Amino acid sequence: MTGFLGGAYLWVKAAHIIFVIFWMAGLFLFPRYLVHHQAALAQPEEAAAWAQREAKLRAVILTPSVIAVWAIGIVLAVHWGLFEGADGLGWLHAKLLLVVLLTGFHGWAVGYSKKLARGAGHLQDRTLRMLNELPALAVVLIVILAVVKPF
Template identity: 40%
Template sequence: MADYLTGYYLWIKALHIIFVMSWMAGMLYLPRLYVYHAQSKPGSELSETLKIMERRLLRGIINPAMIASFIFGGLLLMVPGVLVSPLGWLHVKLLFVLLLSAYHGFLARWRKDFERDQNQRSHTFYRMINEIPAVFMIIIVIMVVIKPF
């Protein structure tokens, strides 16, 4: 199987990058919707519209993109010659991917709070947490491209 993957390495890598970009786009946009939702009155037309947008973004784009990112990332790790020592950069990358996945879980949980009109957080909170995926993305890209250790 590993030798088979070698022939498709560039395709696997391209698809991994495409799905990571899609995942990140959603992860950056969803908290922005939460900012507007936290400022809207529960039950209002705006609130109900945002609920639909948030659900579709999470279920239709963010979740599938994350799953595809994991699949193609896992396939990349299986291609012979991709992993060469030292691998400290990979451990840091995977740690931040894990943290990004946890953040994803929090976003999904907060969407359910909005869906039930039970949000307890301010728009300022969502503005601040909106920066988290960008910081994680910067660290991950530096690890993959620069491989500092």
């Protein structure tokens, strides 16, 4: 099935990039919301407002975009021959590993958001702020892998 997208390939690739941008925008913002939410736990009305903001961000941006990124990404991987054992796709294997880890981070952040909504935040403020940088680091590595294809 390698190359099955034909003339649609560039359109599918563009859609993938668009949804990656949406997902990254959400992942850059969401951990910052967690920092503010945790800081507001002592003020129930403010904490509830942050929980509502987080839920909207998840529903409108994060969940739809991560689903689209994975669905379109799998189509692209099939197009490139990933499941046929095509040569020269080491970069894609590394990229997929990073995307799996980033998806895990996304899941952790959603879970922590729900804990905060129950008033059960337990991480240090500094730890949350440092975790806020993980999506940026991941996206730098992913872009390098996707563009440079070093192996």
